[in-house]
Amino acid sequence: MKRNWTIIGVTDVSQSMKWYQSLLGLPETAPAHDYFGQVLDSDGTVLLCLHAWGPHGHPTLTSPDLAAPGNGLLLFFRVDNFDEALPVARSLVGRLEEEPHLNPSTGTKEFSLRDPDGYYVSVSALEGKPEYGLEYVAPE
Numbered sequence: 721m722k723r724n725w726t727i728i729g730v731t732d733v734s735q736s737m738k739w740y741q742s743l744l745g746l747p748e749t750a751p752a753h754d755y756f757g758q759v760l761d762s763d764g765t766v767l768l769c770l771h772a773w774g775p776h777g778h779p780t781l782t783s784p785d786l787a788a789p790g791n792g793l794l795l796f797f798r799v800d801n802f803d804e805a806l807p808v809a810r811s812l813v814g815r816l817e818e819e820p821h822l823n824p825s826t827g828t829k830e831f832s833l834r835d836p837d838g839y840y841v842s843v844s845a846l847e848g849k850p851e852y853g854l855e856y857v858a859p860e
Contacts, residue, residue, distance in 0.1 A: 725758075727769040728793070729781040730837045733757045736770045739836055742808055743843070745801050768795065784837070795841045802829055802845035809833050809843065818842075 730736040733751045740759045741748050744767065751757025755772040771781055799805050806820060809831065818832040823844060830844035 723766065725766050725769050726795070727771050727781075728795075728837070728839060729773045729784060730770045731773065731784070732836070733770050733772050736836060739812060740768060740770075743805065743812060743841070744797060744799060745804055745808070767797070793839065795835075795839055796844065797841070798828075798844045798846045800846045802843070805843050806831060 733754060733756065737751050737757045737759060738748055740746075744759070746759065746762070749760070751770065755775040757770045758766050759768040759770070761767050773781060773784055809816065813833045816831050816833050817840065818830075820829055820831045822828070823830045826844060828845040828847065830842055832840060832842040835841050
């Protein structure tokens, strides 16, 4: 088995942990360190890693001034509680980037918002077409 651990640079690891756990309907847990935390699914699968800008000298995580947060990155979460996630998302931000709609590529409902560090986050309902063999259709 293989897993991808996506790591993003954040200003406040603890705040970002709470934000993502709330968005994804997960129990609130504290990060392991003030500079690093993992958002875990209920089965322990790592969904996202959060790393403070600066510590450890990672070239792409030195400073948000040197690497624009979210540039070239789309965080795409498929959730089994879409109808519960939507009002939570609305409570976390002033406005959604994209209101709920049907994604023609996946055949599922989705919406998008920005996290506290400016990353673009899309949340998609888990039910729909099979995940494999889909052809990406760029929005017009």
